Amino acid sequence: MRWSNTFIPTLREDPQDAEAVSHKLMVRAGLIRRLTAGAYTYLPLGYKILRKAENIVREEMNAAGASELLMPALQPVELWKKTGRYEDIGDVMIKFQDRHGKEVALGPTHEEIITDLVSGEIRSYKDLPLTLYQIQNKFRDEVRPRFGIVRSCEFIMKDAYSFDVDTVSMEKSYRKMYDAYCRIFDRCGLPYIPVEADPGLMGGTVSHEFMIPTGIGEDTIALCSSCGYSASTEVASCAEEGDAPGLEEPPGIEEVATPGMSSVEDVSSFLKREAKNLIKTLIYIADDEPVAVLLRGDHEANEAKIKKCLGVSSLELADESGVEKVTGGPMGFSGPVELNGVKKIADLSIRSMPAAVTGSNRKDTHLKNVFPGRDFEVNEWGDIRVITEDDKCPRCGENIEIKQSIEIGHTFKLGTKYSEKLGAGFLDENGKERPLIMGCYGIGVNRILASLIETSHDDKGIIWPMAISPFEVIVIPLKKGEEAVEREAERIYSELIKNGIDAIMDDRDKSPGVKFKDADLIGFPIQVVVGKKSLEKNKIELTERSAGEKALVEKEDIVERVKDLVKKGRKDKERRAHV
RNA sequence: CGGGGCGUAGCGCAGUCUGGCAGCGCGCCACGUUCGGGACGUGGAGGUCCUGGGUUCAAAUCCCAGCGCCCCGACCA
Numbered sequence: 279m280r281w282s283n284t285f286i287p288t289l290r291e292d293p294q295d296a297e298a299v300s301h302k303l304m305v306r307a308g309l310i311r312r313l314t315a316g317a318y319t320y321l322p323l324g325y326k327i328l329r330k331a332e333n334i335v336r337e338e339m340n341a342a343g344a345s346e347l348l349m350p351a352l353q354p355v356e357l358w359k360k361t362g363r364y365e366d367i368g369d370v371m372i373k374f375q376d377r378h379g380k381e382v383a384l385g386p387t388h389e390e391i392i393t394d395l396v397s398g399e400i401r402s403y404k405d406l407p408l409t410l411y412q413i414q415n416k417f418r419d420e421v422r423p424r425f426g427i428v429r430s431c432e433f434i435m436k437d438a439y440s441f442d443v444d445t446v447s448m449e450k451s452y453r454k455m456y457d458a459y460c461r462i463f464d465r466c467g468l469p470y471i472p473v474e475a476d477p478g479l480m481g482g483t484v485s486h487e488f489m490i491p492t493g494i495g496e497d498t499i500a501l502c503s504s505c506g507y508s509a510s511t512e513v514a515s516c517a518e519e520g521d522a523p524g525l526e527e528p529p530g531i532e533e534v535a536t537p538g539m540s541s542v543e544d545v546s547s548f549l550k551r552e553a554k555n556l557i558k559t560l561i562y563i564a565d566d567e568p569v570a571v572l573l574r575g576d577h578e579a580n581e582a583k584i585k586k587c588l589g590v591s592s593l594e595l596a597d598e599s600g601v602e603k604v605t606g607g608p609m610g611f612s613g614p615v616e617l618n619g620v621k622k623i624a625d626l627s628i629r630s631m632p633a634a635v636t637g638s639n640r641k642d643t644h645l646k647n648v649f650p651g652r653d654f655e656v657n658e659w660g661d662i663r664v665i666t667e668d669d670k671c672p673r674c675g676e677n678i679e680i681k682q683s684i685e686i687g688h689t690f691k692l693g694t695k696y697s698e699k700l701g702a703g704f705l706d707e708n709g710k711e712r713p714l715i716m717g718c719y720g721i722g723v724n725r726i727l728a729s730l731i732e733t734s735h736d737d738k739g740i741i742w743p744m745a746i747s748p749f750e751v752i753v754i755p756l757k758k759g760e761e762a763v764e765r766e767a768e769r770i771y772s773e774l775i776k777n778g779i780d781a782i783m784d785d786r787d788k789s790p791g792v793k794f795k796d797a798d799l800i801g802f803p804i805q806v807v808v809g810k811k812s813l814e815k816n817k818i819e820l821t822e823r824s825a826g827e828k829a830l831v832e833k834e835d836i837v838e839r840v841k842d843l844v845k846k847g848r849k850d851k852e853r854r855a856h857v
Numbered sequence: 858c859g860g861g862g863c864g865u866a867g868c869g870c871a872g873u874c875u876g877g878c879a880g881c882g883c884g885c886c887a888c889g890u891u892c893g894g895g896a897c898g899u900g901g902a903g904g905u906c907c908u909g910g911g912u913u914c915a916a917a918u919c920c921c922a923g924c925g926c927c928c929c930g931a932c933c934a
Binding site for chain 2 (some may be wrong): 287289290291292293294295296297312314315367370386387389416418420421422424429435477478479480485496595685688690718720756757758759760788789790791792793794795796798807809810811812819
C-alpha cells in the first residue's frame, strides 16, 4: 500500500471530545471518526486492524472446533418475549415497527436466535456437542456510551454458543472456549486477567470475565498479588469483620440534631465521626416488598449480592415517597432503630460496630451510640457490599488491589435457561427428550483495539504488536524527488511485498519530520528510513517502534533484517499461542 | 435520568463577563526556496459564531426554549 493512495487523516492535536488515551490516539492516528454518540466509522487503517484482530479470533475459534455462521442483526421480538428477556433488557434493545406493523429489533446479542435455530435442527445426542459462532455488529441503546469505541451503541462482537448433552460435556466445551480466549488475548499481546463475575441478565450460575487492567473502563476487579485471587468487584466476597470490642458500660442511645444533614458525608463531618462509624440505611423495593439494607457509612451496596441474599429478581432503590412510606421520615434520615414492619438485611461488617451513628427516621435528627443487637434486630446478615481497597483477600487474607478494567470477553455457563423456554431439546441414548445444555461466549472485538492502545503507547503515539499492527513495516524515503533515495526505497518496498510482508510506503511529498511523527503516532512496529546521507555510505536506517533505537544496516542486508524482525514478531505470538 | 463542562473556518482555540468590522495557530490551495524529527517566504480560499425565538439602533456576546457532544454518577450482556 502506498500512503498517497489511501486515506490516513492524522491530526496534530487531540480531539476536544476525547478523554481516554485510546480514544484520542485512535482519532489522531486516523483510525476512527465519530458519527454520533456511540457510533464510529472505521477508516481504512482502523478497519485493517480490526480485521486482523477478527482473524486471530476466527483462527482460534476454528482451532477450538467452533464453526462460523452469520445470523441476521434484524430479529423478531417474539423470541425475546418467550424467554422473558424482552422485559429484562428493556430499552437497551433497539426496537421499531416494520411496514407491516410487526415489532422488530436490532440484535443486542443472539442467544434467542441461535437457540431457536438449533431447536429445529438438532434431534439427537449424536449431533452433539456443537459450538457455533459469528462475528457481527451488535446494537445496544446504551444509557451512556463512552471512551470512544470501548462502549459504543453499535459494536463488533464475536459471539459463540455451545450445545451439549449434559453438564460434564458442557464443562469440556466451556473449557475449550476459555482456553481459546487465553490464546486469542495472548496472541493479541494483551495483559488479560480472567476473573469470576456476575452472569447478570445472561443467566446461568458461573461466568468469567476477561479483563484488561487500564486507567479506564467501567468495571473494577479485585486482585491479590500474593495468591493470585482475582474477581470482579461485582462478586468478590468480603471477609467478615472481627468481634465487637466489649465495652464495660456501653453508653445509651442519644439523639443529636443534624439540621439538613442527609448524606453520610454531611453527618460524618458535622458530628466529627468517621464514615465507618455510621450505619447507613437504604430502602430498597425488592420484588415489590420494601427492604431496609444496612451498611457501614463508608461501604457501598452490592445489588447483585443483595438480590442473591434475598432470593429476589428485581431490586430498586426506593424514591423519596417510598422512603417516607416505609420509615415515616424523609430521605437521608433513615435508621434501623424502631424501624418496624420492614425486613432488615445487614452487611456482616455492621455486626461488630460499636456506638454507631444512624438516622432516626425523623427530619434533622440522628442517633448516637447505637449498638446492633441491643438497639435493633436484623432479619438477615450477609455479605452484601462491594469490596474495597481496605478489605483483605477473601482467599488468603493478604492485601488486595482494586483496578479499573476493560471487559474484553465474557464466558457464561448458561445451562438450560434458553433451551427449555424455546423448546430446544434432543433425544438421548435412551430415546428420552432432554434440554440442551448451553454456554455462551462473547468477545468485544473493537475493545481489543482500544485495550491494546491503552496498555501499549507512549507520548509519541501507539505501539502496535506485530500481530495487530495496521502494517508490519513502513518504508520512509526521506525526500521526494531524490532519485537514488526513491529508487532504493522502491526496491526495499517491493522486495518486502514480494516476501509477503505487510508494508506501507510513505510516498508523500512531506518533510521528514512529518513522516517520522506520523509513523510514531500510528505506531508501525518497524520503520525503514531511506535517506541520502546514509545511502551514500550504503546504509539504511532501521527502527523498532517499541525500542525506539535506530540502527544502521547495510543496504544489501536490509530486506533480510526486516524479514527476520517481522518473522520474530509473528513467531512471538505463535509461541505464546501454544504455551 | 441527576450533576458538571462544552458548541465560533477542516482541526485546536481566543473573543462572550463589560453588546459595536469575525479573529489566532495548525491544516488546505498557488508560486518560489527548502528537505534527517511536525521547514520558510509571498499570495489566497474557507464562517448558518449549534438551532429557533426574544431584548436592542446594534447580538458570537444579554434573556428564553430546544438540539448536539464530552466527563462524573445511576444503569449495563
